[in-house]
Amino acid sequence: MKRYNKFSISIDIIIALLILAALFYIAYRIKIRLHYHWEWDVIPQYLFCYDPQKGKWVANLLIQGLFTTIRLSIWSTLLAVIIGTAMGLCRISSSLFKRLLARTYVELIRNLPPLVLIFIFYYFVGNQILPVIGVDTFIRNLSENSQACVTFLFAPPSLFSEFLSALITLAIFEGAYIAEIVRAGIQSIEKGQWEAAIACGLSSRQQIRYIIMPQATKRILPPLAGQFISTIKDSSIVSVISIQELTFQAMELMSATYLTFEVWITVTALYLVLTLSCSLAVERMEIYMRKNEA
Numbered sequence: 001m002k003r004y005n006k007f008s009i010s011i012d013i014i015i016a017l018l019i020l021a022a023l024f025y026i027a028y029r030i031k032i033r034l035h036y037h038w039e040w041d042v043i044p045q046y047l048f049c050y051d052p053q054k055g056k057w058v059a060n061l062l063i064q065g066l067f068t069t070i071r072l073s074i075w076s077t078l079l080a081v082i083i084g085t086a087m088g089l090c091r092i093s094s095s096l097f098k099r100l101l102a103r104t105y106v107e108l109i110r111n112l113p114p115l116v117l118i119f120i121f122y123y124f125v126g127n128q129i130l131p132v133i134g135v136d137t138f139i140r141n142l143s144e145n146s147q148a149c150v151t152f153l154f155a156p157p158s159l160f161s162e163f164l165s166a167l168i169t170l171a172i173f174e175g176a177y178i179a180e181i182v183r184a185g186i187q188s189i190e191k192g193q194w195e196a197a198i199a200c201g202l203s204s205r206q207q208i209r210y211i212i213m214p215q216a217t218k219r220i221l222p223p224l225a226g227q228f229i230s231t232i233k234d235s236s237i238v239s240v241i242s243i244q245e246l247t248f249q250a251m252e253l254m255s256a257t258y259l260t261f262e263v264w265i266t267v268t269a270l271y272l273v274l275t276l277s278c279s280l281a282v283e284r285m286e287i288y289m290r291k292n293e294a
Contacts (some may be wrong), residue, residue, distance in 0.1 A: 041263050046253055060228055065249030066270050071154060072167060072245060073232045079171035080231070081224070084178025089208065093182040102179065109176035114237050117169050126165035158266045159244065166238035174231050178224065185220035186212055217290055225282040229275050246270060 049060045059067065090102035109117070130136065141148060147157050155163035157251045189212050239248035245270040250267040254260055 003200055004266065017235065038262065039259055040262055042257065042259060042268050047266075055235065061249045062270065063143075065244060066274070067244035068155065068243065068275070069151070069235050069245040072163070072170065072235050072238065072243070073228065075154070076167045076170035076174060076235070077228045079230050080174035080178050081169065083175030083267060085182050087175065087179035088182025088186065091179060092186055094204070106176045106179050109173055113233060113239065114169070114173050117173055118166070118237055118241060121169040121172075122162070122165045125168060126161050126241075130161045130164065135164065146251060155243075159242075162241055162243055166241060167241045168233075170235060170238070173234065174227060177230070178227055181220055182216075182221045183226065184222075185216040189215050189220055221289070222282060222286050225278070225285060229278045229282070233271070233276055278285075 021086055046061050047059075047063050048057050050056070050057045087102045087105055089092060090098040091106070093102075095098055136157075139147070139160050141207045142150065142157075150157060150160065154160060186208075193215065194207065196212040200211075202210065235245055236247040239245060239251065242248065250263050257263070
């Protein structure tokens with residue numbers, strides 16, 4: 001076993017060295033063949049900058065975009081969980097209509113490109129439905145403190161409709177995958193548990209609520225957390241409708257400074273920090289849940 005562990009560690013070290021060598025070679029080729037002049041010293045000011053009026057360091061373009069990505073991912077995942085849970089329950093319903101409705105939703109959304117959905121919801125929901133129900137007017141009429149709260153939790157009032165359109169689109173898109181996670185989690189519960197619930201005289205709703213879902217939740221949570229990581233990555237697609245998340249801010253910054261490689265390498269690092277942190281949290285959660293089951 002010790003020999004196997006040493007061999008495994010040696011392989012990991014070799015792979016890490018090869019990756020580093022590849023990165024150095026790519027950087028060398030960029031500098032020599034493209035005559036690219038690296039300007040890494042410029043990047044930190046686009047992460048944080050000093051605000052003389054506030055007398056403190058504040059987030060600049062890239063960090064602001066990162067915060068918008070986090071907000072968008074959290075809210076869209078929460079809404080997607082609601083949609084996905086409802087559709088997942090419909091997928092196993094005894095009602096043919098509910099099953100057909102949920103199946104149509106899942107198959108339709110999963111087989112459409114997210115970019116198409118973004119444009120559909122932006123032009124239909126953002127430009128048609130939201131103005132009719134007066135969302136923009138409601139936000140503009142809020143007090144100064146309430147608008148500051150909306151800005152902190154969602155987006156600036158001037159971009160709230162676009163943010164809401166992006167949020168709904170991502171939620172509907174991710175909800176289709178969450179519906180399948182919920183369905184698979186429920187159907188993975190042993191047949192004996194269903195039979196025991198029926199023997200107790202519980203109704204179908206009570207069976208799901210008190211017997212099946214508490215057990216299924218433990219199996220659903222890990223892939224659900226993984227889906228949150230997927231949402232973070234998928235959120236970059238909303239940059240096409242000018243949502244000022246990380247990818248959009250990177251494109252704006254690159255257009256203004258022409259620091260192509262520096263900007264995108266920095267953005268890659270920010271995405272990796274965010275997604276890897278979530279991956280480690282998911283891994284810790286799975287270990288904790290396995291210990292509790294044992």
